[in-house]
Amino acid sequence: MNDVAVSDDAKDDTQAGQSWPLQIYKTLKAHGVSQISYVPDAGHSRLIELSHADPAIQTTVLTTEEEGVALSAGAWLGGDRSVLLMQSSGVGNCVNMFSLAASCRLPFLTLVTMRGEWAEFNPWQIPMGKATPQAFEIMGITVFRLERPEDAEEVISAACSLAFESDQQIAVLISQRMLGRKKWTETK
């Protein structure tokens, strides 16, 4: 990967030892991504902070995930590369809007933090978590898995190339096992 300009905020991360969101950020930058939209998720929080801190990226918070599918389409029409960040619970909201990417053969890349698949505390997360890969696949979207932090750069780079150079629709599912357990009790 070529060196890319990253914000000062990003530079602190290397020392902190939580490098996979930074690796994703740097890989997206290296592939020319200039718009990021999201519905918040704890697993994406570092990447969202890095995106907001970067004046070269237009960062857009959404009210629902399918807005990001349409935003990515408009960005590409205008010459920008855009990525949608969401949690697995939002994938079902997007299903009809995926028609836009398929009908126009638009590059589309989404990074999805998984819930309901590993050490899940909240049973309400499980149905959509289990259905997430199929929800993408029934709409013709290719599903990649990111299971290990050390694979972040390679997987995201491959996904960017397929999306933005081969006009494919790609979802990268970031495993709940990699994200770690959500803490349900506050430590005082």
Place this chain on the structure above:
Amino acid sequence: MVQNFTLGRREAVRSLLADRKDLLVVTGLGSASYDVFDAGEHPGNFYLWGAMGGAGMVGLGLALAQPKRPVAVITGDGEQLMGIGSLLTIATKTPGNLTIVILDNGHFGETGMQVSHSGLGAQLDVIATGAGFRSVTEISDIKGVNDYRPTLQRIDAGPRLTRIRIATGHVDRALPPRDGVFLKNRFRENLGFAVT
């Protein structure tokens, strides 16, 4: 609750798009796409034939990518209602070059003229103001449309939303191209991006 408005939708859109210059246009599915096509085919038009509720967000992505070009989303009340939350999203980004034009007949025209939430009293202009749009206008006659036309050329002080109250009368369909790949490539080529 349904009121009678007399402004013809085709007349309104033809007036809006007269002398359009650098204006880029995204249309919401259904009658808005037909109206814009009927006003004159243009490579700077991107017609949606699906993606209901997404026209405004396509316009936002485009407006952020092309801040020097004015962008108009021309859609119907039904289409915008399905993506009503997107008005909040658009307002947060304050895209100076984006205008949302809602052709509001208070009905779902494509599906049998069922009365929409707008026809039942919802005030899309008030909702846009509450969402944080910088400029909100309501128009119900052709003079208002003619006076508004230069506003579509602005690339600052947006986003703007204008609710144009149009008549419900039947208008024959005018069908734009519906091959999405063609529309995409034509639109990008017009902006100077090579088709690879």
